[in-house]
Amino acid sequence: MATFRIKRFNPEKQPEPYFEEFNLDIPEAATLLDCMNQIKWTLDGSLSYRMSCRSAICGSCAVKSNGHALLACQQQAEHLVDDNDTITLEPLGNMKPIKDLVVDFTPFRDKINQVKPYLEPKDEAPEKERLQSQEEFLIIDDASTCIMCGACYSDCNTLEVDENFLGPAALAKAQRFVGDSRDSKTLQRVQDLSEPGGIWDCTHCGECVERCPKPARPFDRIKEIMTVALENGVHDNNGARHALAFTSSVKRQGILNENLIAPGTMGWFNIPGLLSLIPIGLRMLLKGKIPPIIPHSIEEVDDVKRIFKELDQ
Amino acid sequence: MIEHDVVIVGAGLAGMRSALEVCKELDVAVLTKVYPSRSHSGAAQGGIAASLGNSEPDSWEEHMYDTIKGGDFLNDQDAVEEYVKAAPRIIYELEHMGCVFSRTPDGKIAQRSFGGHSKPRACFSADRTGHAILHALHEQLMKNAKSVKIYNEWYMHSLVVDGDRCNGVVVSNIQTGDVEVIRAKAVIFCTGGYGRVYKITSNAFASTADGVMAAFQVGIPLEDPEFVQFHPSGLYQQGILFSEAARGEGAYLLNGKGERFMETYAPSRMELAPRDIVARAEQSEMDAGRGVNGEDCIHLDLRHLGEARIMERLPQIRQLAIDFLGIDCVTDPLPIQPTAHYSMGGIPIDKEGHVIVDADQTKMQGFFAAGECSCVSVHGGNRLGTNSLLEAVVFGERAGKSVLKYARGKDFGNVNEGQEKAKVLEKFEDIFQRDGSVSYNDIREEMKEIMMTHCGVFRDEEKLKVCIETLKGLQERFKRGKVTDKGKLFNTEIYEIMELGNMLSMAEIIAAAALYRQESRGGHFRTDFPKRDDEKFLHHSLVYDSPDGFVIKTKPVVITKYQPAERTY
Secondary structure, X not given: OEEEEEEEEEOOOEXXXXXXXXXXXXXXXXXXXXXXXXXXXXXXXOOOOOOOOOOOOOOOOEEEEOOEEEEHHHXXXXXXXXXXXXXXXXXXXXXXXXXXXXXXXXXXXXXXHHOOOOOOEOOOOOOOOOOOOHHHHHHHHOHHHOOOOOHHHHHOHHHHHOOOOOOHHHHHHXXXXXXXXXXXXXXXXXXHHXXXXXXXXXXXXXXXXXXXXXXXXXXXXXXXXXXXXXXXXXXXXXXXXXXXXXXXXXXXXXXXXXXXXXXXXXXXXXXXXXXXXXXXXXXXXXXXXXXXXXXXXXXXXXXXXXXXXXXXX | OEEEEEEEEOOOHHHHHHHHHHOOOOOEEEEEOOOHHHOHHHHOOOOEEOOOOOOOOOOHHHHHHHHHHHOOOOOOHHHHHHXXXXXXXXXXXXXXXXXXXXXXXXXXXXXXXXXXXXXXXXXXXXXXXXXXXXXXXXXXXXXOOOOEEEEEOEXXXXXXXXXXXXXXXXXXXXXXXXXXXXXXXXXXXXXXXXXXXXXXXOOOOOOOOHHHHHHHHOOOOEEOOOOEEEEEEEXXXXXXXXXXXXXXXXXXXXXXXXXXXXXXXXXXXXXXXXXXXXXXXXHHHHHOOOOHHHOOOEEEEOHHHOHHHXXXXXXXXXXXXXXXXXXXXXXXXXXXXXXXXXXXXXXXXXXXXXXXXXXXXXXXXXXXXXXXXXXXOOOOOOOOOOHHHHHHHHHHHHHHHHHHHHHOOOOOOOOOHHHHHHHHHHHHHHHHHOEOOEOHHHHHHHHHHHHHHHOOOOXXXXXXXXXHHHHHHHHHHHOOEEOOOOOOOOOHHXXXXXXXXXXXXXXXXXXXXXXXXXXXXOOEOEOOEOOXXXXXXXXXXXXXXXXXXXXXXXXXXXXXXXXXXXXXX
């Protein structure tokens, strides 16, 4: 017998959410969604959640189980039971709950819309198909597996503090077009995606890759967009400058010289930008967080330089 | 009252493709009870057919003949001809929209073999072709967001009709529970199939006959509802689809003794015979006690394909089997069984997507349909794999074009908003007021069970009569069901109850038509009439509602090029 601890919420009845427990024998080979259905159909019909295909392709049934977003239809319930024989279910994070496990997807969808998620072809359509090599297909294959379930969006650490961030799903969708050999707007796309809220606001925590139920793996796609942006010379923004300053520091000294990263990120001649850093610099000084002023290289710096040289080739 | 020139119900391939056509000139609304990207078209895995000839020379004529033979000669051949001729253009257009396709070494769209097709003509995107097309169309809708209004998570209750003209739909917002009337010059139904009436099914929870029943309730007949396709490879006990592409790539079917039993049933096509034949072969093996471990289970063996090929061509379904059964098809055979998959029958339409109400092709004004909810009939008694995605896109486009022609310059019809709303509100109230004791879940389970055992792969008169009686009993019990959630906010229970009501009626229609058709053809097999009977039954059936029960009429099959011949593989 397992306990399903489910976060209930129905503002028609009471304004605050609460947890309710249901006990259920998990049938053999039952998925989490099977169990949710058992609860709904035999214990409490008022429990609301979304579901449709039950084969991990429609993306309806994403919920948080034991604190992490997943597709309920894709998981064997047995695997989710914790040491107390309990499975805790909550609605997805970073989106507003509507009722029980149902959340409002509007911001998620709006952000996907923002990345111009459609092909802008290079030329007039030919009579037959546009040719695309299998290698070119593979560049966009992973991103195209996204089912818009919202699991990545739910658990994204950046979104938790910055709701302007486009989020992993929208950026993965963007890569699907940035990488498409048939698309004409690559440069425009990477320029737009380098703006605040875009690729450089990702904190690289990798949570979205952990949560993604498909091979879409948003952070991997974000890195690919970053590469395309840098290759196309889209450097004129804090994110790209930060990445380049970081690389150049390690390349030169084999170690990060953090004192150079800040002006490198802001731009050496960006006086207002640099001035804006002074308060934070002072606060760091007071807390003893300022890195050593005199830069030094590591002993094996030549090895690092050799690695960079080989990578360049 | 909400007003749009055109309202499309359903946002799968057919719905979105028709919306892209209509939005060129008119104000269009697309209504879906899920989200467009969550439509069940996305679950289609293996491919979409077209005689591109990218891996072997091919022609529309061969595609046409394969389709008709596959359909056991019940297809309307004029419709099939236009449909297969349109296929290459339709695929190229999808590619131009940005649809992601797997490629040949020279960069063309790759094509593979599929059951019943004599040439490799399934264009595919790994094993998620429906998903790829669904998202490509969805992307185009987002591009045209200014001219298409999408109603996500709205449920369609009924059609608004005035005489022979359709003037809109009555709908409700699932999130708020508010009932609204949408007045429109034309309505297109793209509401999909009704596989959920069966216990073992590949269909989504949303595939519940809402559209077909709304049409039936305003006097429109349903065509060929007895023809339900059982897919040979549903994951054991779950019914989840495991693509025919596995067999297209060379997988074997093995019985409990480890024999490739298709040798007995279809020696020339083996595992790649049409689905009705393979599903029956499996059921026969299981019924004869030759299932795996003596159970209702067959093995699908992919091991000889090797990991590299499986990862390139079938990665998603490999993962599916790992997630759902804990079995990796690279190292072990997969347990499968026939699963209710596709409805060949539906709302009768002509080649242009107009809904017709009789054998004389009389049109219902302002009402159109496309895709699985409709019956045009390109599939006849049995659909070939990869032909359904094609149907959805071809006839979605056609319905869109027809609607433009029809609705251009038309005025809105008269709608009595209060009266229409009241009818639906009463329906809600009726369910809320029931303080019965019967569990809707029990009713649903019993319906699914009886349909599986008595109206499934093999049928006979006795079983069908029991089935119909059982369903009638369930319909009575349905009126005394027990409801828990009486709120308005995202009340999924009330919608499940309404869907169940639709399914109970639909199930009876399927069984009644199956009882009527005393022959075996395509997906409909009567053990008491095991042969096809062209003399008596080479016609479509049209099931009408009447105060005295169902009335079944006939509609001739259009035969142009190919005379019915014996069907062997």
